[in-house]
Amino acid sequence: MHAGGWSRVGGDRALKRRVDIVEARLLVLLCALVVACAAVFGVIDAMAALHHEQSVAEQQRATRHPVRAEILRDAAEVSPWTDESGRSERVPVPVRWTGTDGSDVTADARVSPGAKRGERVEVWLDRTGRTTSAPSDARDVWAAAVVGGLGSVAVPVGAGAVTGIGIRIVCNRRRSAGWEVEWSRVEPEWSRRA
Template sequence: MGRTRGAGPRRVWLWRWRSNPLRRRSDLVEAWLLLATLLLTLFAGAVTGLATAGAVDRFLAERRAQSRTAPAVLVEDAADASPSPVTEDGSGDGRVWVKVRWTAPDGTGRAGRAEAGPGDKAGSVVTVWTDDAGRLVSEPPSGADARFQTVMAGLTVTAATGVMVVLGGGLVRSRIQQRRSKEWEAEWRLVEPAWRKRMTG
């Protein structure tokens, strides 16, 4: 069967890699640039993503190793304390911030604020998290929460690295295309007079 009437020009794949009289040096450079950008995006994204995930995992492990629970005694009724901040979805768990006292690892007494149930009374005991010096810290992520933070950090850095590489490759490619356009214009200025003479001759 013959070629269907009205069909568009046949697409020639990898034409920049093939030797032909229309291929310019800039075409081959652009082809290598596209390949390098693809490989660098995959390689750099994977390396930085894994490195970031490992760093976050080690950081969280250090936080867990340096944090410990301690019993703290309420020094005021929870009903007289300030409520905890509302969560992102607009709800709250009903817990409140109360004044508490606890004993640091060196035996000294400490005071601060910790969350407690809204019905807890002065003298009740709650569990708080402290560091090696006995200062209050937030509960370190563990289990699924720690894995989620590690994975998200790795994916975020992977994506950011890939975007940076692609943008850099796109910038270099635009410079190549601008230079090629100038070369075409310069050559056309040389060829145009002879071409016009042939067309009008």
């Protein structure tokens, strides 16, 4: 250890202050802790979201059923809406199908843009016979689980970022104090030379 808190690191001729070494070690430890916590939080939340979405999908499958319906009017060629993947959302058009009592039932249903009059499409109905969306499939369930897991990663990453900034501020204050002590020792010599 040399005067003013300087130390030689290994065989390297570069000089580092003790605060620099402590800061580097704390930041490495913090990064490892953030990665570990983010992984644990992500997996736990992803699994919870997966189980929740699977139960919702099972409930939807139990309460919804498909019917084949005929499109009564051409659907718009382009949808003004898009989903999160950038694909055009389905557009509403009137459709007709035969009800359980044999009568014709007409309602609006969402179909692919550009669907033509007379085409047959699958329409999902709830227990009351109203049109609804199709039950969530495996892709929807897994997508929700991944989003849930990734969303929870923000907590440890944010906490780690704030902690890292705090470490940096404290170490910068220690460096500034050390520099002032060093300068108070060196400054009289520099003043005499000038």
